[in-house]
Amino acid sequence: MTLDDLRAFVAVCDAGSLSAVARDLGCTQSAVSQRIKRLERETGMDLLERRPRGVAPTQAGRVLRRAAADSISGLDLALRHLADMRAGHGGTLRITTGATTVRHFLSTAVVDFRRRxxxxxxxxxxxxxxxxxxxxxxxxxxELAWITIGPPVRGIEQHPVMELPWVLAVRTDDPLSARARIEPAELARIPHIRLPEDSTSRMRLDGHLWRQEPADGRGMPGSARLSGRHAPIAASGTPASSPVSAPSAAASGTPAAPTGVPAARSGVPAPVASSRPSAITPPGVAAPNVDGTAGTASVADWDTALLLAELGVGHAVVPRLPGWREEAHPTLRLVPIPSLPPLAAGWAVRQWAALSPVAVEFAETVNACLREGA
Structure with a gap:
């Protein structure tokens, strides 16, 4: 059994085709088949089964594929680190995140880290x-991802760093701007402009609001039937506010992370997916529901929601972003919604203990900058 055998096997499982993998690898289908047969001889089990359209892993094949894929991706990452060290340029750190994250959560840390x-x-x-x-x-x-913390994901550690209190963004000439606070039940009675269905913060907010009103006969909150001139905008992107100061631990139940990484906050409610129909319409345009009442529109991120609220298009239910300065937005007011559980944001990694030194230092730099700015 060789590493190339395992790579070929994982590729076949993912593609469902020997010939497709052969084309990608620049070899014959027979050569790929021989690699699979070698693995089957060494394991003593059938790893693939033929289907009308290609092949699929057997139960034993799925076990091997899962272990091999995790090992190969970790090895590939280590090889890239070694190549960076050999090139002598200090290495490359790859970070994935939402469109607005660098501006709101990482900008100060990026400058500090690059200086050092x-x-x-x-x-x-x-x-x-x-x-x-x-x-x-x-x-x-x-190697690192800054995310909205969600339910556990197999093979991923989630390390909460920040808690984001929810606010309602309204123009200062809106009657709601005079309120000291807004209750979740009030939000549940108003249609919202939403983020995409697969947004974690969208699911979190839906889950909280879904519990505020009894469902009607169609399984939808009665509040969803109300119409209005403006629709609040429920937005997301990537999170922030007061740091979580407890010792660190992976939200997925994996071992605790090293000192300097905050712990998972207990009590963050699991997301509840909404069964409400979601219309994909331009921002600020109220699309009709199936019953003809005012419906929902979509925005791509929190910044867009805040901008539309400032323009008077509607209201925006968003987390309070770090570094937000009221004086920079004199026509916008953020009204607290303290009864809504805050949104958690932080790091996602495969294994904190296996991170490269530069990844650990970058993450800890971000954590420290956010704590100082809170």
Whole structure:
């Protein structure tokens, strides 16, 4: 059994085709088949079964594929680190995150880290959901991911760093701007403009609001039937506010991370997916629901939601972002929603103990900068 045998096997499982993998590897289908047969001889079990359209792993094959894929991606990452060390430029750190994360959560730390490590190459890869960030970390494309903390994901450690209190963004000429606070039940009675369905913060907010009102006969909150001139904008992107100061631990139940990485906060409610139909419409445009009442629209990130609220398009339910300065937005007011459990944000990694030294230092630099700015 060789590493190339395992690479070929994982590729066949993912592609479902021997011929496709042969084309990718630039070899014959027979050569790929021989590699699979060698693995089957050494394991003493059938690893693939033929299907009408290609092949699929057997139960034994799925076990081997899972272990091999995890090992190969970790080895590939280590080989890249060694290549960087050999090249003498301090290494490359690949980070994946949402579109607005660097501006709100990482900018100060990036400047500080670059000043101390000018030879380290920082690569930022943008994804539009925590799920895609998890995939990038799992396959070795990125070593670190800044995410909205969600339910446990197999093979991924989640380390909460920040808690983001929810606020309602309204223009200062809106009657709600005079309120000292907003209750979740009030939000549940108003249609919201939403983020995409697979957004973790969208699921979190939906889960909280879903519990505020009894469902009608169609399984939808009665509040979803109300119409109005403005629709609040429930937005997301990537999180922040008061740091979590407890000792660190992986939210997925994996062993605690080293000193300097905050712990998972207990009590963060699991996301509850909404069964409400989600219309994909331009921001600020109220699309009709199936019953003809005012419906929902979509925004891509928290910044867009805040901008639309400032323009008077509607209200925005967003986490309070770090470094937010009211004086820079004189026509916008953020009204606290203290009864909503805060949103947690932090790091996703495969294994904290296996991170490269530059990755650990960068993450700890970010954590320290966020604590100082809180």
């Amino acid at each position: 490590h000018p030879k380290v190459n920082l690569e930022f890869h943008t994804e539009n959901s925590s799920r895609r960030c998890f995939t990038a970390v799992a396959d070795g494309t990125a």
